[in-house]
Amino acid sequence: MQLLLAPMEGLLDFVLRDVLTRIGGADRCVSEFIRISGTLLPERVFLRFMPELANGSRTLAGVPVRAQLLGSDPVSVAENAAFLATLGPEGIDLNFGCPARTVNRHGGGASMLQDPESIARLVAAVRRAVPGHLPVSAKMRLGFDDRGRMRECAQAMVESGACELVVHARTKADGYRPPAYWEQIPLIREAVGPHIPIIANGEIWSVQDALRCREQSGCADLMLGRGSVADPGLALAIRAALAQGVPFVDTFADAVPATLPPLLPWAQxxxxxQRFWVLVCEHLTPNQRGGRLKQWLNLLRRRYPEAETAYQQVRILTDQNAISQWLEQQLAAHAPGQHA
Structure with a gap:
């Protein structure tokens, strides 16, 4: 089983990639999308989104990172992909799934799922532009307004040279509203054949969700997004459940309680x-720092009761030193031998 960390603009960036891959369980990451809009980007832009390029395209914990590009012009995306290839990425991923209105208005992301021929031209151009050994993969949704062309789109990606597909099991119109329609992914599998790796993505918040997704999608491999941010030990917990012999059938997923405590206790x-906060303070502008910690705590509330109190305490803090002091106090209060 392969477990991938999803690209999530403004959330799962290089800072969280560093932290989550140190915790463990992920086999590969994908960068936030790098938008291509008609110009050849300089090296510093690629490094800003993916500083791991300076470390052999790996996080400091050694987990490979694939660079994701978003654009709609085959020539421009291919030229940027060719330059990016000289920087040594683990691979190049193409975004056909972003639902953001600004992205879709300019013809990128999920909007391309309305035109399989444009997808084919883009994938083929990138595949031709980069060395043959470099993987070119794609991430897609089930469609734009509906699922009518999902098989055609997937075929366009694979026949034009994509070696792997990640399928976010919702349409653009679905946004991020639950549920994810994992049961639709086997239709894509039928369309592209048995030899192309397909990775299921969307609404995987728990071990139970992961088991259900594997059964309904027919995919052994999963991509985790917000679920891993809300529960940083989720990838390890999924691996532990499978190692303990939880069968690959949905009926047994019911036997896994949805309310299992996080594998990583709050004190751990x-x-x-704290490392996340140090990296945020080192790499982000002052007006971004407090918001990033609050954003993470907000998601952690989904799995950690302690995060609710922490969020309420931090949300009123605006001074960087005050937040640093709060973290030091929390570490001291939860140190071995102390009572929170």
């Missing part, structure tokens, strides 16, 4: 949170 989470 706090040092990771």
């Amino acid at each position: 989470m706090l040092p990771h949170m």
Whole structure:
């Protein structure tokens, strides 16, 4: 089983990639999308989105990172892909799934799912532009307004040279509203054949969700997004459940309680949170720093009761030093031998 960390603009960036891959469980990451809009981007832009390029395209924990490009012009995307290839990425991923209105208005992301021929031209151009050994993969949704062309789109990607597909099991119109329609992914599998790896993505928040997704999608491999941000030990917990012999059938997924406590207790989470804060303060502008920690705490509330209190305490803090002091106090309060 392969477990991938999803690209999530403004959330799962290089800072969280560093933290989550240190915790463990992920086999590969994908960068936030790098938008291509008609110009050849300089090296510094690629490094800003994916500083791992300076470390052999790996996080400091050694997990490979694939660069994701988003654009609609085959010539421009291919030229940028060719330059990016000289920087040594693990691979190049193409975004056909972003639902953002600004992206779709300019013909990128999920909007391309309305035109399989444009997808084919883009994938083929990138495949021709980069060395043959470099993987070119694609991430898609089930469609734009509906699922009518999902098989045609997937075929266009694979026949034009994509070696792997990640399928976010919702349409653009579905946005991020539950549920994810994992049961639609086998139709894509039928369309592209048995030899192309397909990775299921969407609404995987727990071990139970992961088991259900594997059964309904027919995919052994999964991509985790918000679920891993809300529960940083989720990938390890999924691996542990499978290692313990939980069968690959949906009926047994019912036997896995949805309310299992996080694999990583809150006291063990706090040092990771402190590292996150240090990296945020080193790499982000002052007006972004506090918001990033609050954003993460907000998602952690989904799995950690302690995160609710932490979020309420931090949300009123605006000074960087005050937040640093709060973190030090939390670490001291939850140190071995102390009572929170």
